[in-house]
Amino acid sequence: DAGVIQSPRHEVTEMGQEVTLRCKPISGHDYLFWYRQTMMRGLELLIYFNNNVPIDDSGMPEDRFSAKMPNASFSTLKIQPSEPRDSAVYFCASSEQRYGYTFGSGTRLTVV
Amino acid sequence: SQQGEEDPQALSIQEGENATMNCSYKTSINNLQWYRQNSGRGLVHLILIRSNEREKHSGRLRVTLDTSKKSSSLLITASRAADTASYFCVAVQGGSEKLVFGKGTKLTVNP
Numbered sequence: 423d424a425g426v427i428q429s430p431r432h433e434v435t436e437m438g439q440e441v442t443l444r445c446k447p448i449s450g451h452d453y454l455f456w457y458r459q460t461m462m463r464g465l466e467l468l469i470y471f472n473n474n475v476p477i478d479d480s481g482m483p484e485d486r487f488s489a490k491m492p493n494a495s496f497s498t499l500k501i502q503p504s505e506p507r508d509s510a511v512y513f514c515a516s517s518e519q520r521y522g523y524t525f526g527s528g529t530r531l532t533v534v
Numbered sequence: 535s536q537q538g539e540e541d542p543q544a545l546s547i548q549e550g551e552n553a554t555m556n557c558s559y560k561t562s563i564n565n566l567q568w569y570r571q572n573s574g575r576g577l578v579h580l581i582l583i584r585s586n587e588r589e590k591h592s593g594r595l596r597v598t599l600d601t602s603k604k605s606s607s608l609l610i611t612a613s614r615a616a617d618t619a620s621y622f623c624v625a626v627q628g629g630s631e632k633l634v635f636g637k638g639t640k641l642t643v644n645p
Binding site: 426455464465467470478511513515522523524525526527528 | 567569574575576577578579582622632633634635636637638
């Protein structure tokens with residue numbers, strides 16, 4: 423298995439632009455999570471899905487952030503419009519039956 | 535889950551030495567998990583220990599769990615430069631799938 427695949431690895435965008443981050447979880451995993459990591463705040467859980475259904479989005483910072491999981495093999499995290507304070511590394515993770523998450527390599531987002 | 539508090543925040547040792555990191559949590563748990571993060575990479579799941587277990591081994595890793603003290607420790611024996619990373623613990627209560635991460639222990643193994 424190739425693991426959790428995220429794209430792009432790096433994204434540089436201008437303030438105000440829309441950014442879409444993508445994630446392909448491990449086949450058979452029924453949970454998918456989006457995390458954000460910064461030096462100041464550490465790792466923050468943004469949202470997670472179970473069987474493609476959003477379960478808890480209380481960590482999504484504001485309405486500019488949205489996440490979807492149209493099927494078991496794909497999820498997106500969208501920021502519109504982006505702001506410099508959104509600069510961070512965004513991680514996607516998946517797990518089976520809630521134990522032992524597998525993380526992707528992350529997307530490093532820079533908003534200038 | 536609840537945030538584990540790792541201690542120390544930073545640890546620097548020589549290659550070949552053992553490294554011990556500690557984790558404390560506040561309420562009863564279903565299991566406790568340890569993760570490693572190399573600089574600029576995603577987290578890697580190292581080991582899961584259930585609340586009815588007291589000790590678990592995986593290669594050079596040894597994890598202990600003391601539910602009476604609400605604490606866990608991760609021991610890395612015969613450390614290598616490649617073990618340089620941040621290590622996080624997560625205490626999982628069960629009934630909640632969210633993993634909440636603390637600030638971790640930053641381990642540096644000097645060659």
